[in-house]
Amino acid sequence: MSIKEEVRLLKREHILARAEQLFYERGYKATSLDAIAEAMEMTKPFVYGVFDKKTDILAEIYRRIMTKTLGVLNDAIALDASPTDRLQAFARSLTRLTIENQSAVSIFFREEGSLDPDKADEINALKSEFDSRLAGLVEEGVRTGEFAVSDTRMASLAIGGLISWVYVWYRKDGRLEPDEISGSMAGFVLNLVGAADSRDLKNIS
Amino acid sequence: MSIKEEVRLLKREHILARAEQLFYERGYKATSLDAIAEAMEMTKPFVYGVFDKKTDILAEIYRRIMTKTLGVLNDAIALDASPTDRLQAFARSLTRLTIENQSAVSIFFREEGSLDPDKADEINALKSEFDSRLAGLVEEGVRTGEFAVSDTRMASLAIGGLISWVYVWYRKDGRLEPDEISGSMAGFVLNLVGAADSRDLKNIS
Structure with missing residues (x-):
């Protein structure tokens, strides 16, 4: 270079x-x-x-946070572990990512209407990939009998929302440490999909 | 008049x-x-x-959606029913409210920074009331042994987020009817708090 x-x-x-x-x-x-x-x-x-152009900066912010988010999901899916453990790992990592990138996540959900149409298409393709892969992980857990979910697609939207929402209320000077929040969120996510052993995990997280 | x-x-x-x-x-x-x-x-x-002033219009949009949201919570809390049934009723109603008021909810989460400071204080007071009352309902369920949640405050933020998030992905021409979404969300919320009978409800909702 x-x-x-x-x-x-x-x-x-x-x-x-x-x-x-x-x-x-x-x-x-x-x-x-x-x-x-x-x-x-x-x-x-x-x-x-x-x-x-200013829109190029915005598009790059979108591309980066979406790439990181997909990366976190793909890393968790690739683990040699049960769907429950992989979903838990994913929930923890995505919560941490959301906390560490609060401004980018916030921009991501606020400024969608300002993206150039071709960039919006690119981001939407990544979002669809994220939703499909997460739904796939939930389906896997349903197949192994670990999860009890009838609409895996809606469950994956709900999980994404539950975790992303942390950007709305997380405060650096708040009462909770990022690790506590990540642990609680992972517990909530396992509960949400009706994970068989989530009642035990809840007390650990 | x-x-x-x-x-x-x-x-x-x-x-x-x-x-x-x-x-x-x-x-x-x-x-x-x-x-x-x-x-x-x-x-x-x-x-x-x-x-x-334009900010007066914005403040009125905020005041109305927050008042409706609090109303839905207060109505559910006032029901003569178990914490599980009241939380389920609340989750269904708030999902419907979110779907019916998608634009106001969206504005609510996007434009906070544009509110006049005194109006922002007023809205924040209503938000705190909402969070406290919802946390109170969750605590009640923990006391009766119906719910298993260690941090009721975080659970109430998670529930609020889980449901509000519907504004992000709901589409009028989407594959799901508002009633199906409300039913699923209510199921997810009961799962989230570890409601004792949520595994049964899941198949109904």
């Missing part, structure tokens, strides 16, 4: 981080590229040299 | 309905009072005569 390219990538990361913070605090529509440059105490060409 | 007052209230309802639709579709910040008047094919004084 050339020094020039390395510098460009570094700038790109800084712009993305600052833009994410501003989109989160002020909303996407109310934040201009100029405002991002200003908040970074940089000149406008600094930003425009890396991103031509 | 004078005819004048009656006309003013009628106008107010029409403005609120149209504003809600536009805030939902375009976002609050991107929708001016002028745009609301234009969409109604009315003159600007028509709108300004009823609401001076």
Whole structure:
């Protein structure tokens, strides 16, 4: 990688981080590229040299959080363990990811209408993949007799929602540590699918 | 009530309905009072005569959906029934309310940052009341031995989130009827709190 390219990538990361913070605090529509440059105490060409359009920054925020989310699901599915253990691992990891990426998750659910149509299609394809794979894991648990769910598709939407919702109420200075929240969420998720041993797990988590 | 007052209230309802639709579709910040008047094919004084400020319309949308939500919870709590049955009734009603008020619920979770501080305080007080009362219902079920939950406060946040999330994925032209969704959500909520008989209910809902 050339020094020039390395510098460009570094700038790109800084712009993305600052833009994410501003989109989160002020909303996407109310934040201009100029405002991002200003908040970074940089000149406008600094930003425009890396991103031509504000929607490209938004699309990259969407792409990254969706990729991380799918990654967490795929890692859990790939574990050599029972559906119950894999669903629990997934719920814990997704809760942690949500807490660690609260601003990106918030933007994800608030600013969908501002994505360019082709980018929205790309994100929707990743979302569908996520829903299908999660429903697949729930189905597996139903087949092994570990879970009791009649509509696995709706259960997967419910699980996704239950965990994502943490972005709404999580506060860094709140009474609960991320690990406690992740443990409780995993317990709730196992309960939700009627996991056979969730009554025991509840007291551990 | 004078005819004048009656006309003013009628106008107010029409403005609120149209504003809600536009805030939902375009976002609050991107929708001016002028745009609301234009969409109604009315003159600007028509709108300004009823609401001076756009934030007053937003505050009224928040107040109404929060009041309805609290109403649904209070109605369920007031039932002469077990905590399990009351929680189930609440979950069904709140799911229906969410489906019927998808645009208001969406605005509620997206536009919080745009509320005037005094209005935000008022809404937060109602939200706290909701969380406390719901946690109280869950505690009651724990006391009677029907529910198995260690952190009732977190469980109430989880339940609120699980149901509210329906606004994100519900589609009028989707494969599921509101009653099926309400039934499934109620089943998930009972599972979540470890309701003793939720495994039976699951097959009914």
